Amino acid sequence: MAKAEETVLEIDLNALGHNYNFLRSKIKPDTKFMAVVKAYAYGSESVAIANHLQGLGADYFAVAYVNEGIALREGGITAPILVLHPQKIHFATLIEHQLEPSIYSLSILSDFIATASTLNIHEYPVHLKFNTGLNRLGFSADELPDILNLIHQQKTIKVIAVLSHLAATEDHEEKEFTNLQLTRFSDICKQVDSLFEHSILKHVLNTSGIINYTHAQCDMVRSGIGLYGYGNEPYIDEQLQPVMTLKTIIAQKHIIRSGESVGYNRKYTSEKDTVTATLPLGHADGIGREYGHGKTYVSVHGQLAPIIGNVCMDMIMIDVTNIACEEGDEVIIFGKSLPASEFAETAQTISYELLTGLSQRIKRTIVH
Structure with missing residues (x-):
């Protein structure tokens, strides 16, 4: 690496590849890998990071907001991109750039269906997010009948995935709570499978979840901070490389x-x-x-x-x-x-x- 002549943030793509391969080694070969590149890829450079990961075989990308997804599309990313917190005002732009929304409430679901209908869209892919204990964003399990009522009345969107977010996978003292969240998510997934005729993708694990709760990897895992070299635990940090x-x-x-x-x-x-x-x-x-x-x-x-x-x-x-x-x-x-x-x-x-x-x-x- 070159000697600094000014303030500079060096981004090591070899280290990124090492971390990706390490995390990949913890999951089954057929489990999909979603790389989280929100917030400028955790402060680095999202387009360069995403392009390198796409070349390494990352299946999906995740961003927080629509403008972040647009930057990836304009930077050459062709893989699916999930927008974790889409806002109503950006729905049309999201669809224009073929981004996939995480739908987390009945009002957001209704508004997205309305926008997609206006654009004459058919079976646009969406992910449904359920709250299992983080209490930040997400449907409750008892809203499933209302969700289905809205979805079965139209052909504008198609549910392709369900997800949730775990609160404390790095905290071994919160193992009981994490297992409770995983049980809740599993129950939701069983209900979803019984209510839809097509296959639904499930994803719930984050970086620490990949390490500590590998058995719950479902169809896809999501990793953010681990890709950049930090695993929330010293023994994991020793096996990762800061990017x-x-x-x-x-x-x-x-x-x-x-x-x-x-x-x-x-x-x-x-x-x-x-x-x-x-x-x-x-x-x-x-x-x-x-x-x-x-x-x-x-x-x-x-x-x-x-x-x-x-x-x-x-x-x-x-x-x-x-x-x-x-x-x-x-x-x-x-x-x-x-x-x-x-x-x-x-x-x-x-x-x-x-x-x-x-x-x-x-x-x-x-x-x-």
């Missing part, structure tokens, strides 16, 4: 004398002569103020340097007193040697939030 490495450079060094302060609001005061380095990224890039005050470290020539004082909008300052370095030298914010999960933990958050919060002003570079 993203955030790099920057030292813009300037300073000698801070004892008693002098650094940064806004003078939140760091040196107790002895200290050498600091200023880096060209900050909370506008997704490295929030919560990472300051000596809690979080970056890597300079393989040595850890704490972030000191308040993180600024475009700059952070680090302590490099005991590290031999010069202006222009590369600094690793997180990556293979300093995982995003560990970086995020210092601010009591998770890799998902850190990665998806990376600003689009950071240059993305694809590497093999």
Whole structure:
């Protein structure tokens, strides 16, 4: 990988392939694999990620919103794309780009049927989402009669799949609740199978579900964070490879004398002569103020340097007193040697939030 000359997010497609193959190895050969590439592919670059995964054999893709699906279509993705949270205003555009909606309520179902009917669509594929305990989006099981009443009155849409979302597959203390969700989903699937004449695709497992509840893989699994190198558990992280490495450079060094302060609001005061380095990224890039005050470290020539004082909008300052370095030298914010999960933990958050919060002003570079 090239040495950084500016702030850059390197996206390693070889690592992506490794993670995809690892997760694929956990499921049956005929189980479909849905790659979740919402939120710019978890902060990376959705078109490059999706194209690589499509080449590796991913069966399906998932995004949160319609505009994300359109970007994939325009970027060359031909595989089916599920929109997890479609909005009524975008239904016609969704159909135009051959995206598949996750239908989660009777009102959304009615509105989608109405839009499809206006466009003279016949048997448009949809997924029905059921709430089994996450209590975020989804039909309840007792709404099945009303769902069927709406669906059997028309030929505009065709239910091709049912899904649900598990709440705590990575938490071993919540195994009983996860099994309860899986039982609820299984019961729903049995009812659906008895009510439809054609075969219905079922999918419920996420990344941690693939690892911890493989027996419930159904017809398809969905993976997001695992593809990008994080498995929510240390022993899984060891078998995955971080896809993203955030790099920057030292813009300037300073000698801070004892008693002098650094940064806004003078939140760091040196107790002895200290050498600091200023880096060209900050909370506008997704490295929030919560990472300051000596809690979080970056890597300079393989040595850890704490972030000191308040993180600024475009700059952070680090302590490099005991590290031999010069202006222009590369600094690793997180990556293979300093995982995003560990970086995020210092601010009591998770890799998902850190990665998806990376600003689009950071240059993305694809590497093999």
